[in-house]
Amino acid sequence: MNHAQLTALGRALRLLGEHGEALSTDTPDAKLHEVRADLKRALDLLEESVGTTAPSTRCPEHPNGPVDRAAPDLCLLCETRRRTARRAEYNGGPLPARPSTEPVQSRYGVRGDRPQPQQRWLPELWNGQAWQLCGTPRRDRREAELYIAAQLRAPRAAMAYRLVHEFTDYEVLRVWGTPVRVDIEPMGGI
Ligand SMILES: [Zn+2]
Numbered sequence: 001m002n003h004a005q006l007t008a009l010g011r012a013l014r015l016l017g018e019h020g021e022a023l024s025t026d027t028p029d030a031k032l033h034e035v036r037a038d039l040k041r042a043l044d045l046l047e048e049s050v051g052t053t054a055p056s057t058r059c060p061e062h063p064n065g066p067v068d069r070a071a072p073d074l075c076l077l078c079e080t081r082r083r084t085a086r087r088a089e090y091n092g093g094p095l096p097a098r099p100s101t102e103p104v105q106s107r108y109g110v111r112g113d114r115p116q117p118q119q120r121w122l123p124e125l126w127n128g129q130a131w132q133l134c135g136t137p138r139r140d141r142r143e144a145e146l147y148i149a150a151q152l153r154a155p156r157a158a159m160a161y162r163l164v165h166e167f168t169d170y171e172v173l174r175v176w177g178t179p180v181r182v183d184i185e186p187m188g189g190i
Helices: 003-023 027-048 077-092 141-153
Strands: 119-125 131-133 161-168
Touching: 003 027, 119 141, 141 161
Parallel strands: none
Antiparallel strands: 119 131, 119 161
C-alpha cells in the first residue's frame, strides 16, 4: 500500500467510525444510504490497497500453499499431515484385525492388499544439466541425509545435491452403504 492509498483509506475508515458514533434509532434512511456509499467506497479503497497475493488458505504456516476445499483451514499440506496421523491412529486402533485365514472373495483383493501410503527420500545430484538420482531411495530421511553428507565428502563430489521427499497416499473418498461385519457361514451351511 502506498502513501496515497494509506491516506485515502485512513480517511475513509475514520469517516465510517464517525458514522458509527452518530448512529441512533432516529438516523434517517437518507443518512443510512450515505453510510452505505461510504462503506462501499472504503471497501473499494481497501481492495485496491491489499496486495494481489491474497492468502489461498487459512493456514498460518502455508498461507499461499495448495488448497484442499474439504480441509477446515483449506490447507492441503496440513490436511495431508492430519490424514496420515488419523490413519496411523486407525491402523493402531482397537478394531479387530481380519483373520488372515479368511479369504475375501474378490478378484480385486481387499484394501489391505493394496500398498500402504509410502514415503521415501531420494538423494539426487546436479549433473551439470539436470537433477538425477544418485543413490537408493531411502525409507528414512536421516539415512538419506547421511548418505548425501558422505557423497559431499567424496573426492569427486558433484556440484550440488538435493533431497527429494516422495509421498504416495490413498484416501477413501466416499462410502456407499453401511459396511457391517458379517459372520462367515460355517462350512457346509448352504
Ligand atoms: Zn498448512
